[in-house]
Amino acid sequence: MSLSSLLLFVGVYVAAVATPGPGIAALVARVLGRGLGGIAPFVAGFVVGDLIWFSFAATGLAVLAHEFAGIFTAIRYAGVAYLLYLAWTMWRAPARPADVAAVEGASAARSFLGSLSLTLGNPKVIVFFLSIMPLVVDFDALDAKTAVEVAATMIVVLSSVLLTYAIAANRARKLFRSSRAMKIINRGAAGVMAGAALTIAAR
Numbered sequence: 001m002s003l004s005s006l007l008l009f010v011g012v013y014v015a016a017v018a019t020p021g022p023g024i025a026a027l028v029a030r031v032l033g034r035g036l037g038g039i040a041p042f043v044a045g046f047v048v049g050d051l052i053w054f055s056f057a058a059t060g061l062a063v064l065a066h067e068f069a070g071i072f073t074a075i076r077y078a079g080v081a082y083l084l085y086l087a088w089t090m091w092r093a094p095a096r097p098a099d100v101a102a103v104e105g106a107s108a109a110r111s112f113l114g115s116l117s118l119t120l121g122n123p124k125v126i127v128f129f130l131s132i133m134p135l136v137v138d139f140d141a142l143d144a145k146t147a148v149e150v151a152a153t154m155i156v157v158l159s160s161v162l163l164t165y166a167i168a169a170n171r172a173r174k175l176f177r178s179s180r181a182m183k184i185i186n187r188g189a190a191g192v193m194a195g196a197a198l199t200i201a202a203r
Contacts, residue, residue: 009136010153016132017050017161021124024165026115031169041112043162047155048112049119053129054154058142077121 018024023046030042119125137150 005136005138006149006153009133009150010157012132012136013154013157014161016124016128017158022122023115023118023125024162026118027162027165028169031166032173035173036166036170038108038111039163039166041108042115043159043166045112045115045117046119046162047158049116049122050125050129050154050158051151052120053125054133054151057129057133058137058139058147058150 027039027042027046031039142150
C-alpha cells in the first residue's frame with residue numbers, strides 16, 4: 001500500500017471513529033461514572049471488534065456476514081443489555097467525590113466482552129467496514145503485508161482516539177468534587193449509557 005493510500009485510509013478512519021456514536025457515548029459515560037480504572041480492556045474490546053470486521057471485509061466474508069445477520073443481531077442486543085446493565089449500576093452508584101471514588105463493577109473480561117459485542121453489533125461500524133472501507137482500500141490487491149499494515153494502523157488510530165476521549169472525560173469528571181455533583185455525574189452518565197443502548201437497539 002502506497003503512503004498516499006495509507007494516509008487516505010487514516011483520514012477516513014479517524015473521521016469514522018472520532019465521530020460520536022454509541023461506542024463513544026458508552027466510553028465517555030463509563031469514564032464519567034467510574035474514572036479511568038479498568039478502561040484498557042474496555043478499549044481493547046472496541047479494537048478487537050474493528051479488527052474482526054476488517055477481517056470479514058478483507059477476506060470476502062462480508063457476504064457470509066449478511067447471510068448470518070441474525071447472529072449479529074443477537075450480538076447487538078447482547079451489547080444493548082450490557083449498556084443497560086452499566087446504566088443501572090451507574091444510576092445506583094454511591095455519590096462519592098471523584099477523587100476518592102473506588103473503582104468497582106465489571107471485571108476486565110466483562111468489560112472486554114461488553115465493548116466487543118457493542119462493536120460487532122454497531123450498525124455504524126458495520127456500514128464503515130462493509131461499505132465505506134472498500135472505497136479507500138483495494139481489497140482485491142490486499143496481501144498479507146498490506147493487511148498487517150492496515151491492522152496496525154487501525155490499532156494505533158482507534159486506541160489513540162478512544163483514549164483521548166477517555167482522558168478528556170476523566171478531566172471533566174475531576175472538576176466535580178462534591179457528593180451532590182458526583183450523583184449528578186453518575187445519573188447523567190447512566191442516562192447517556194441508556195440512550196446509547198436504545199440507539200443501537202432501534203437501528
